[in-house]
Amino acid sequence: DTEVTQTPKHLVMGMTNKKSLKCEQHMGHRAMYWYKQKAKKPPELMFVYSYEKLSINESVPSRFSPECPNSSLLNLHLHALQPEDSALYLCASSQDRGQQYQPQHFGDGTRLSIL
Amino acid sequence: EDKVVQSPLSLVVHEGDTVTLNCSYEVTNFRSLLWYKQEKKAPTFLFMLTSSGIEKKSGRLSSILDKKELSSILNITATQTGDSAIYLCAVEMYNFNKFYFGSGTKLNVKP
Numbered sequence: 001d002t003e004v005t006q007t008p009k010h011l012v013m014g015m016t017n018k019k020s021l022k023c024e025q026h027m028g029h030r031a032m033y034w035y036k037q038k039a040k041k042p043p044e045l046m047f048v049y050s051y052e053k054l055s056i057n058e059s060v061p062s063r064f065s066p067e068c069p070n071s072s073l074l075n076l077h078l079h080a081l082q083p084e085d086s087a088l089y090l091c092a093s094s095q096d097r098g099q100q101y102q103p104q105h106f107g108d109g110t111r112l113s114i115l
Numbered sequence: 116e117d118k119v120v121q122s123p124l125s126l127v128v129h130e131g132d133t134v135t136l137n138c139s140y141e142v143t144n145f146r147s148l149l150w151y152k153q154e155k156k157a158p159t160f161l162f163m164l165t166s167s168g169i170e171k172k173s174g175r176l177s178s179i180l181d182k183k184e185l186s187s188i189l190n191i192t193a194t195q196t197g198d199s200a201i202y203l204c205a206v207e208m209y210n211f212n213k214f215y216f217g218s219g220t221k222l223n224v225k226p
Contacts, residue, residue, distance in 0.1 A: 004157075031212045042203055042216035043158070050212050090157060094212070103149050104205075104214065106157035 003027055004107035006091050012113045015081060021110045023074040023091030032074040033104065034066060035090040043090055049074060081114045088112070117142040119206050121217035129225050132194050136220045138204030139186040146209035148187050150178055153201045153219070161189070161202075194224045 004025045013019050023032065031050050035043035048056035049068040063085075065077040074091055088109045095102035122137045138148065147165045151158035162171045164180035164187055171178050175194075180187045191198055204217040 033212070033214075042219050044216075045214065048212045056213060103160045103163045105160065106151075108156040 004091055004093055004105050006089075006107035006110050008110055009108065010111050010113075012115060013078070013081065014115050015083075017081075018077070018079045020078065021076040021089055021091075021112075023076075023093075023107055024072055025093040025105070026072055027093065027095075027105065028071075029093035029095055029102075029105070030071060031094045032068060033092040033094075034074070034076050035092065037088045037090055037109070039087075047076075078112075081112075083114045086112055086114045117206075117208070117215055119204055119215045119217035121202075121204050121220050123220060124218065125221040125223070127223045127225065128194055130195055132224075133190065133192045134194060134222065136189040136191075136202050136204075136222070137186065138189070138217055139184075140204075140206045140215075140217075141185060142206050142208055142215060144209035145182070145185075145206060147207045148180055149205045149207065149214070150187070150189050151203040151205065153203055154199075158203055191222075194222075196224050196226055198222060199224045 007022045033048050034046040037043045045058050046060045047066045052068045063080050067075040088111050090109045091107040092104040094104045119140045147163055149163050150161040162178040167180050167182035175192045178189045201219040201221050203219045205214045207214050
C-alpha cells in the first residue's frame with residue numbers, strides 16, 4: 001500500500017457517462033499531480049496543482065477536468081471520454097519545491113476502461 | 116525539446132548477474148533525476164540524484180549522476196527474480212513541479 005490513496009481502483013464507463021477519480025494524501029505535500037499511463041509506456045504528465053492552484057496543464061482535452069478541493073485531495077472529473085482514454089491514471093504528490101529536495105510519491109492508480 | 120532517453124529498452128539476465136541501466140537527458144533548468152521501479156501498479160521511488168558524482172546506494176542497487184555527461188546509471192548487483200520490473204528514469208525541471216519520464220527499461224531476471 002502507498003501513502004497516496006486512489007479510488008476507485010478500476011472503473012469501466014461508457015462514452016456518455018460522467019465519473020470522477022479521487023486521490024488523497026496526508027503527508028502534508030503541497031504539490032499534486034495527475035499522470036496518464038498507457039500499456040508499456042511511461043507516465044505522461046497531465047496536470048500539476050501547487051498549493052491547491054493549477055500550475056501546469058499539459059494541453060489535456062477539456063473532457064478531463066481536475067479539481068483540488070483542499071491540500072489533501074485531488075479529483076479528476078471525466079466526461080464524454082473516448083476509447084483511447086483507456087489507461088492507468090496515476091496520482092502523485094510531493095513536498096513544496098522551494099524546500100529540500102523531495103521525490104514524488106505515487107498512488108496505485110485507477111485503471112480506466114472506456115466502452 | 117526536453118527529452119529523457121533510457122537504454123536499453125529491455126534486458127534479460129539470469130539471477131546473480133549485474134546489470135547497468137542508463138538514462139540520458141536534455142532538459143532546460145535541470146533540478147534532479149529520479150529512478151523508480153514499476154511492477155504492476157504504482158512506480159515506487161528508488162533514488163533521487165541532485166549532485167554529480169555522489170553515489171547513492173540501497174542494498175544491491177546503486178545510482179550515480181553525471182551532470183557533465185547529462186546522464187545517470189542504475190546498477191543492480193546479484194540480481195534476483197524479484198528485480199524483474201520496468202525501471203523508470205524521471206527528470207525534474209527547476210522552478211517547476213514538472214517531471215519528464217523516460218520510456219523505461221524492462222528488466223527480466225530469469226532463475
